[in-house]
Amino acid sequence: MLSLRYLIRKLQGASHLLPALRFVWKGSPRWTLAHVTLIFIQGLLPIALLYLTKLIIDIVTSSIALPDKTLLFQRLLVLLGLMGAVTVIAAILAALAELVNSAQTQQVTDYMQGIVHAKSLEIDLEYYENPDYHNSLQRAQQEAFYRPNQILEHLIQLGQTMITLVLMVGLLVALHWGIAGILFAASVPSILVRLKYASILHAWQRRRTEMQRQGEYLSWLLTGDWFAKELRLFDLGNLFSQRFQRIRKQLYQETLQIGTQRAIANVLAQSLSALLLFSAYSFVVYQAFQGQLQIGDLVLYHAALQQGQAALKGLLGSLSALYEDNLFLSNLYEFLELQPKIAAPLHPKPLPRPMRSGIVFDRVSFQYSNTPRWALKDVSLTIRPGEVIALVGENGSGKTTLIKLLCRLYEPTQGKITLDGVALEQYDLVDLRRQISVVFQDYVKYYFTAWENIWFGNIELPPGAETVMQAAKQSGADAVIQTLPQGYDTMLGKLFEQGEELSIGQWQKVALARAFLRQSQLVVLDEPTSAMDPKAEYEVFQQFRQLIQNQSAILISHRLSTVKMADRIYVVDRGTIVEQGTHTELMQLNGRYAHLFETQAQNYR
Structure with a gap:
């Protein structure tokens, strides 16, 4: 009973099993009900076949000494007919179970994919820039699509094997109570091995998630169309392929080591179990040899011993499998428990259409969570209704970060952003983003x-x-x-x-x-024409004022000739606005903007 208590204690922390069953039910209620019903019926059929076999053997052995076998033969035909019917029913149910299981698995898998997709859309952009998030997503994707169904399967098997076990143990106890004890003891070693290595494998998987992602990234580089040209031009294919092989070789060696240790432990456990079962079977044979059991009883007890051992092993196996499922489902729930930091207010204020005073950045600073560097520092600017502003600066100066804050993809670390004097977080998130059209550089x-x-x-x-x-x-x-x-x-x-x-x-x-x-009320173009030739760029910006009509606009561009049309230009350097004004005012200032403009203009002279 020590091992059973150990298993139960392990399962006391299985807090994820019930929610997983809810996932299964919501994903496929009808097929789940059909699946449970079929497996329950299938669990009763082996017992019926075993008992029919015992009756047939008893009739055959009894008929040997009787001169008139007519009555026994009629009973024999009836029993054979029943056995044939049960066999046919078992075959039909097996085919139906396969169909039901396939349909249910597909529906539950699709449902779980929907849940993972919904969570991915719900969480903030910040998570996508965090390696820990990608590790969590990787582990969730590995487990989410089959573990809930597997939990249901193991619980059904648990109930099914308990029915079989109770009946078989009842038969064996009638012969001798010690056989039931041997039966239990023979199943324990294998279960303990499984529990131990489930924990080892789970810990190894969490430890090696990032390495597995690195391997998948290299595989993506080697097969993706985005990288095909450079891989050939720079002859990177062999280099990346070798790195991929090194990662996969290390993962293979580590899993092989765990698998080898598990196999050795299983051999020892199975050998001990076989010796215990052999001693019990020897006792049954001895009882038959002494004439205390009939041939049918010998067959019955032998089969009961085998099926009882299989049922007990299945019972403990289901418990250990549920423990294993719970371990790995923690990966899914770790992902599903992620909560967005940016959310719509419970009682949002109506967003003005059109805006009257405009958008104001008031001493806004921002720092990404994974770096001590400030992406923006003490930024203040205004975008008035119908006004076109331009952001100019080197790569990494904070221009795109400013747009992300405006779209509430991030929240400012310090300061605030308002629209018509109301902080952006007081507006509905979806409604706010509908009022902003953005073309990012990527x-x-x-x-x-x-x-x-x-x-x-x-x-x-x-x-x-x-x-x-x-x-x-x-x-x-x-x-x-x-x-x-x-x-x-x-x-x-x-x-x-x-x-x-x-x-x-x-x-x-x-x-x-x-x-x-x-x-929308605001158009944001982040390097909108960087890939266009000068003629196409000129055509786009010539009609840009007409395109945006009464909309406000933010232009981000390295080509300073394209931002001359802006009502106001902000020069950003290392997250700070260092200059602002119209093109004419900035040229007269003869500062950073004028220097950049003159430098670019020389290339066209």
Whole structure:
């Protein structure tokens, strides 16, 4: 009983099992009910077959000494018919169980993927820049999609084997109580081995999660289309492949070492179990040899001993499997317990349409959690309604960080940002972001149709909306799309069949169209034309004032010729605004902006 108490004590901390079962039920209630019912019925059939076998053997042995076997033969036929029926039913139920299990597994897997996706969308951008988050996500993805179903399976097996075990132990106790004790003792060593190595494997997996991610990253580099050109030009393929092989070799050697130790422990445990069962079986044979048992009883007790041992091993195995499931499910719950720091207020204030006084950064400072360096320090600026401002500065000066704060992807470490005098955190988060159209420098290439790539800028528009084409014409994307084989219905990118790849500049025009489509009060263009040729850039900015109409705009660009049109220019250096004014005022100031402008202008003289 020591090991059983040990198992129960281990399972007392299994706080994740019940929520996991709720996941299974919510993901597939009907198939789950069918699955449980089928497995319960299947658990009763082996007992029926065993008892029918015993009756058939008794009839056969009794008929040897009888001259008239007619009555016994009729009974024999009935029993054989029943055995055949039970066998056919077992086969039918096995086929049904396979179908039900397949359907249920698919539904639960899809449901769990939805939960992981929802959590990924809920948490803040900050998590994506934290290696610990990626480790947590990796472990959650490894366990989330099959562990809940596996827990249900183990609980069902637990109930099924308990029924079988009670009946088998009852039979064996009728012969001798000591056999039941031997039966239990024979199952303990293997279970203890499993418990020990479940903990070892779980600890190893958590320790090596980052190394596994490094291997997956190298595999992505070797197979992804984004890196194919550079890998060939710089001959990086062999280097990355060797690094991948080194990582996989180390992981293989460590898992092989754990597996070898587990195999040795299992051999010792199984050998001890076999010796104990052999002693019990020898006692049953001796009883039959002494004439105290009939042949049918010998077969019955032998089968009961085997099935009882299998049932007890299954019972303890299910308990240890539940302990193992609980260990690994902690990875999923560690991920699901992540909470966003940025959330919408319970009672948000209505967002003004249109804004009246504008957006104000009031002494805003910001520091990323994983670095002591300040990304922004004491920044103050104003964006008035209908005003176009430009942010100028070197890479890493904090320009994009400022936009992330404006979109509430992060919260300021110090200071505040207001819209019409109200702090941004008092507005509904979704409503606020709907009023801001952003094209980041690292804009997304969506491998969908050209029409969808633009429509994603405002998915509230109905299919076929004319404004999609209008936005494409404004950004210059329409001329590109009209040359594609299926026009706006052409799949972009080479990831899927019949896809058409665009140049970087053409992709950028599509991303601009996506921003223009959104009927927002503020347009933010982060290096919006960096991949365009000077002529295309000139055309975009010539009509930019008309494109944004009454909207405010923020331009971030290294090409200072494109920011001359801004109403006010802010020069950012190391997270601080060092100069501000119109193009003319800054040129007269003859400071950093004037120096940068003159340096660039020399390249065109």
